[in-house]
Amino acid sequence: MKLSAIRRLLLTFALSSMLPVAAFAAGTDLPKDLPKELRIGFQKSSVNLTLLKHRQALEQQLKGVKVTWFEFTAGPQMLEALSVGSIDFATTGEPPPIFAQAAGSNLVYVGAEPAKPGVSAILVKPDSAIRALADLKGKKIAIQKGSSAHYHVLRAVQQAGLQWLDITPVYLAPADARAAFERGSVDVWAIWDPYWAAIEQSAAPRILATGKGLVNNLSHYLSARSFADKYPKVIQVLFEELTRSDSFVQKSRDEAVAIIAASTGLDKPTIASFLERRPRSPVVYLTQNIIDEQQRVADNFYQQKLIPKAVNVRDAVWLPPGTKL
Structure with missing residues (x-):
């Protein structure tokens, strides 16, 4: 990647701490050895991928490549599919690839979106006696194991001065977790x-x-x-089109809400609320700052004995040819 291209995109994205994706120039010839099929995993939270699926931009850019989409309930399930070769490309939060790497998966990080701390929550019933994080002690907490919610609860427990063993995690997929929360089988639900x-x-x-x-x-x-x-080059095209999808969210919010609502089966007020909390999210290649942050997450999980072995995130980082950290 040429330095001049990086500088132009830094100005465009205003993300000085991230290495942006080089724009895929219109008219540039794609290599002849494109895959016959591109299998993409996504979930209801995958805003950029959901809009990319609707826009069909990949089908236009990657002529002759069959693009197939697979929806998953959460990141861990998606990365299981990636690990066994059922899909080629996926997006998750921070913990799923750490758990996958600890289990010996040959996946690689190819890119990232910026931080979104405001799109997840630890929830209790309106009349719950739980008022502070310290009150989590002894409580049953519904969590998707290996998900962003898993790390959210871990950090909440630590901030409260508690130990992981002070709570009772109940590992459930989102739909089952909601049902357990609503009927009172668990005290708390951590979700995104x-x-x-x-x-x-x-x-x-x-x-x-x-x-x-x-x-x-x-x-x-x-x-x-x-x-x-x-x-x-397929990764490059994906990232350019994903970033265009994010621009669409910012510029055409009402239309984006309608598209995502139709895709997810959720109502428009739900999607509007979600997008209101979601920051601008262009896609970038990994930088040392991103890797360092992911390593901190991995180290925390290992120190708490929540993954079976230590993970070196850098071992699973992929960068395009000619690019260095």
């Missing part, structure tokens, strides 16, 4: 948008803590190393 926005609309739970001051909630893009090494 748009699931948080959805229950806000119907049940008005009380927010014990958002991610602000506790977690960064970066979104990571991941692939198999073999796919990224063989098709770096």
